[in-house]
Amino acid sequence: MAIEIKVPVLPESVADATIATWHVKPGESVSRDQNLVDIETDKVVLEVVAPDDGVISEIIKEEGDTVLQEEAIAKFEAGASGDAKADSSDDKKDDSSNESKKDDKKEEAKSDKEETSSADLDVLSPAVRRLVAEHNLDPKQIPASGKGGRLTKEDVEKFIKDGGASAKSSESKKDSGSAPVSAGLREEKRVPMTRLRKRIAERLVEAQHTAAILTTFNDINMKEVVELRARYKEQFEKVHGTRLGFMSFFVKATVEALKRYPAVNASIDGDDIVYHGFYDIGVAVSSPRGLVVPVLRDADTMSLAEIEAKIREFGEKARDNKLTVEDMTGGTFTISNGGVFGSLMATPIINPPQSAILGMNRMEDRPVVINGEIVIRPMMNVALSYDHRIIDGRESVGFLKTIKEFIEDPARMLLDL
Structure with a gap:
């Protein structure tokens, strides 16, 4: 019995999608739950799987075609065999000469x-x-x-x-x-943007046009966190099954700073300011399709180990194009770590409708003055880009200074000081 393979229901606010990659060909046998095709939306890549064992009898929509939700993209015959289908098809062909077939193939090629x-x-x-x-x-x-x-x-x-x-x-x-x-060396080529890249471009331009973006900077002495991590990283990984990185410290410090400066965790909706009473922290992750921002839900309730494990999971899912719409929906504040690519100083752009974003950069040994003496310390530049419509200079500087204090003295986060 022939069954239509259809585009799944698309995420909210996504009008259409693009056929990215077919993994099967017409007449090919497939097994139940086998991935047939990847469908690319503005946010994620959706996989469409076979409903049962059978054969793909016809592909209606080719790679690159734009499709709507629940639109038929292929025909499927449950229980059929690819080889049997091919034999049946051969029996129906006219008994033409071999020379004629060769000519047809040449013309087709x-x-x-x-x-x-x-x-x-x-x-x-x-x-x-x-x-x-x-x-x-x-x-x-x-x-x-x-x-x-x-x-x-x-x-x-x-x-x-x-x-x-x-x-x-x-x-x-x-x-x-x-x-x-x-x-x-004067070659050039024109490559169309992917749907994700188009969406990223739209949102970045939207942020620049609708928000009054300013950026404030500070530097952080990472000595205490570096030593703490070096002292416990092996035991931490053995007990929790995940590595101890720097991002979890910044997530915890960010949550504590957001509690003290609620405007940084707010967003604008028309003429209203919405103050969020929860802390869903987006963490920018690089993927083959571009930068994506999965969200740590209720980050204030998570331990360092839970944060590290979740970020690692997001990284693996991003690499394999397995992130879901739920993974990337919402978020009240975003952290972007350009330091993993070697960035020394950068001004991140707000992720609408959020009102601020924290940018981390690479850590490097620098001479600094402490207690009147020049010493070498592992330092990191950090930046806070914020929407000046609801966050003023005092709040932005105070917020970033609070993060600096917690990272330079991480015990304060454990003692709630």
């Missing part, structure tokens, strides 16, 4: 090649775009096997596996001969 050579990068799926960009390939040189001459992820992977990327590189070097080095 020629047609596909011509269509591929004229293909625009705009029709490439996100997965194909990523592979092409990573390996610096020209999609027009890759044989396409998709419907209508469309380039598929499998086509690119086969091209790379067969040495196409290396051959392209070698050919480029050979053709250059004794020409100046700069002769081949």
Whole structure:
């Protein structure tokens, strides 16, 4: 019995989605709960799985197509066999000559090649775009096997596996001969934004246009936290099953600072200021699709170990594109750690509708003056970007200073001082 495979119900505020990657082909047998296709939205990648054992009889929507929720994207036959289906299909074919078949194949290959050579990068799926960009390939040189001459992820992977990327590189070097080095450096390529990148761009511009953003800075002496971590990290990991990092200390310090400065934990809704009586802390995480911000719910009730374990879980889910809409919905304040990429000083942009964001940077040994003496200490620059419409300078400076005090004397967080 034929069943329609449909786009799942999309998250609230998401109008449509894009077919990112098909993992099966028409006529291919699949098992129950096998991932058939990845569907990319503005926020997450959704997986659509097989409802039962059977065969994908037809793919209606190809990679790169825009789809709506509950729209049919493929046809599925439960209990059918891919091989049996193929045999049945063969029996129905006309008894044409082998020469005729060869001619048809040549014409089809020629047609596909011509269509591929004229293909625009705009029709490439996100997965194909990523592979092409990573390996610096020209999609027009890759044989396409998709419907209508469309380039598929499998086509690119086969091209790379067969040495196409290396051959392209070698050919480029050979053709250059004794020409100046700069002769081949004026290439450019146009790659459409992914849905997530478009959404990130929209929100960043929205924040710049709607909020009165200012940034205040401070530096933190990390000596106490560094020594505490070095002293207990092995025992901590043995007892709790997760590593002790710096982010959990900053999350705890941030929660304590938010309690003292509630405006930093607030947001604007029309002409009203909404003061949140809970602490859902967003932690910016890098993923293959871009920067995402999963949320630590009720961070004030979490221990250091629980925070570290949850952040690690978010990191793994982001890497595998497994984050859900629930993971990233809400959040009253955000922490972004540019230090993991080597940032020394940066001004983070607010994540609307939040009113502030804390930016961490890399830690480095610097000479500082303590008690009239120049000493070397591990220092970190931190930045607080905030919406000046509801947070004034006194509150912003006081908030950041409170975080500094808690990190420089972490015992205060344990003693609630």
